[in-house]
Amino acid sequence: MLTNPQEVIICRCEDVTLAEIRQLIREGYRSLDELKRLLRCGMGPCQGRTCLPLIAQELAAHGVPIAEQRWPTFRPPTKPVKLELFAREDDPDG
Amino acid sequence: MADTASVVIIGGGIIGCSIAYNLAERGLRDVVLVERQFLAAGSTGRSGAGVRQQWGTEMNCRLARASIKIFEQLEEMLDYPRSIEFKQEGYLILAFTPAEARQFEANVRLQRSLGVPVTLMDARGAKEIVPHLVVDRVVAATFCPEDGHINPFLATDAYARAARRRGVDIRLWTEVTGILVNNGRVKGVHTNRGFIHCPVVVNAAGPYSQLVAAMAGVDIPVYSERHQILVTEPVQPMQGPMVISFHHGFYCQQTPHGSFIMGVGDPHEPKDFDVGHSWQFLEQVCARVRELLPGLLKLHLVRQWSGLYNITPDAQPILGGVPGLEGYWMAVGFSGHGFMLAPITGKIMAQLILGEQPEIDVSMLGLDRFERGELIREPSVV
């Protein structure tokens, strides 16, 4: 089992480690929204499905109860899709 | 104990944070910044965060140039331990009609006279700079290598942390609900967490600036309008400059992280406070990608979102106070380019508030210009 926080990857999409998350919490950041914006955890293709619950627990361990945490806004698409899917043959603007 | 401040800044976007830092840096104490949500939750964190000096009015060129000079050494100036991810690989601006090309010639003359290192080129020149660009219909292009892109969250965080270290009290989740004015003087602000006594209030509320102005009885000619944007998966570096077309209202940039961000303006966007998103936007932006940068169609879309522009009749910001209302200041109406003007705006606002000579004379950006009808419209906007 990995125990070194510098080796524990919390956000697999954006390669964010537990150590980086703990560092920002120590510096005073107290919300998923702030951590996401500063570290990109949860901005990758899975939009935080795996990492946000883990980070929420980490915040809880530092005194922010889960019930008081705000979940970052979920943005479409649910799953990444190629841009060409939206490039119609007929140009919508003529 | 009464809650008092020397200045209350309303809004924790890059503009409010830059003003806060500059006031504290000049030695002002008891500065409070109030933000309804968290820092950069508004337009700043939703923006494309491109920075360019290639503007069509002298004022915008000068404000943008001064700001880029500050951005270039922001980490050092603010003693920020992280990088703000300034990718300074230029903006390539495309013209698609002869009229646009003539406008670009005039812009370049103006920009060069102000020291902006910009060059005018033909389609071939543009293709050399961005090889995967389709230039068949490009009539002319301009390029300035000093323009670029910055991470807006980190830049805002850098200002906020430097401000805090200099004593600024930043209060998150605090919403201003009213401004107390008595005999033409600001007396304080009402918030959801109580009243703050203060002789000076600064409206830096971004797309909500008209609502905050109204709380002080000030009517400003701005409206807010939704603009949508998307980000792709990260890929290997393949596009240095931001590519932008005013003709299509389209812009596209690869960030240092490797993802592409792009957006397109839609004249039919709702002019209110809606920050939803639409399927039509994806079709509109991808039509432009297919036409100009078809190689990018293979990339995966990761997220789409939107934010608000706060738009004035001449697409230039409103900076300054209001005659007859002592203690009220504003830095609003940035019309879609406030991120890149934030460093110098914060400095100038602090100088004005403290009664110092501003580094750049911005009296022509005062609210009274709309009454006088002295508008110089910025032509180069998306």
Ligand SMILES: Cc1cc2nc3c(=O)[nH]c(=O)nc-3n(C[C@H](O)[C@H](O)[C@H](O)COP(=O)(O)OP(=O)(O)OC[C@H]3O[C@@H](n4cnc5c(N)ncnc54)[C@H](O)[C@@H]3O)c2cc1C
């Ligand atoms: C899609 C998009 C792309 C853009 N691209 C660029 C670009 O490439 N380059 C560029 O320079 N600019 C760009 N912009 C414009 C840029 O985002 C804005 O001009 C800039 O961020 C304005 O900063 P601000 O601090 O004034 O506003 P904001 O960042 O909106 O900050 C205002 C803050 O005030 C808070 N607030 C409002 N009312 C209250 C209240 N009553 N009490 C307390 N707090 C309150 C809000 O919550 C908000 O956080 C873009 C904008 C959008 C939407």
